[in-house]
Amino acid sequence: MSTRQVIEKVTVLVNPLAGHGHAPVAGRKGVARLRERGVAVTEIIGTDADHARMLARRAIDDGTDALVVVGGDGAISIGLQAAAQSGTPVGLIPAGTGNDHAREFGIPVGDPVAAADVIADGEVQESDLARITLTDGAVVWAGTIVASGFDSLVTDRANRMSWPKGPMRYNLAMLAELTQLRPLHYTIELDEESFQVDATLVAVGNGRSYGGGMQICPGADKTDGLLDVTVVDYGRRSRLVRLFPRVYKGTHVDLPDVQTYRSRRVRLQCDGITAYADGDRVGPLPVTIEAVPAALRILSHTPA
Incomplete structure (x- = not known):
């Protein structure tokens, strides 16, 4: 509307x-x-x-x-x-x-x-936002993706590197993390279920993409009052390398080692992992993420 x-x-x-x-x-x-x-x-x-x-x-x-x-x-x-x-x-x-x-x-x-x-x-649309609550009670709002796991480890490493500058620093950080790839032991709580999983990454989406068009949560709808959760199961490095090109089209969710869920509320727990939202550092897990309907009013044209 x-x-x-x-x-x-x-x-x-x-x-x-x-x-x-x-x-x-x-x-x-x-x-x-x-x-x-x-x-x-x-x-x-x-x-x-x-x-x-x-x-x-x-x-x-x-x-x-x-x-x-x-x-x-x-x-x-x-x-x-x-x-x-x-x-x-x-x-x-x-x-x-x-x-x-x-x-x-x-x-x-x-x-x-x-x-x-x-x-x-002056055409105003309403959109949901994701409200992230940290263990100290601090609240951060997110519009697109809350990332955790392999991608956040890469960003952590890139942020610690002083050389090189530009995108190459992120590429080198990714290569370094690939050599140290390990299962990440997550506890995930959703509205209807709670489970543990050895994952490579877990992304929670109010929107569909991060990183300049990577459709990590391709089915996310910013007006449905729900969050989309994408869980990439832990696997060999070669499997992860093959998966990432598919993320740009969102077809990775068709792979057997990728699970998707929808929930109004999501709690993520994993030792040693940092959450990032909209590309910025939020803080260490655990975090609780909730979809807040119509929390944002944004100036945009209605799609034809």
């Missing part, structure tokens, strides 16, 4: 590091277009993620018509923490490397002017 909202004033949050530094250029083009469309723009930029979140929350409390985020999924995650359940819509001007949120909502990627037009047009 969509509604129309008059957009007269927006607050724009720019992540200057997104897209290898391309976000400021996209931001200038998007802001110029918004002003051409008669929208008043206030720009904010935080010194770090916490500061950016505080500024975004303040703008929402002050009554901005929309919070517009320029950047990739990490920047959008900051916006989600501020805007979740606030009633204030979020607009996206994609300028990251993955842009999975933008793809999920059909927002133009690589065209900041077209993305700004979506915002100015």
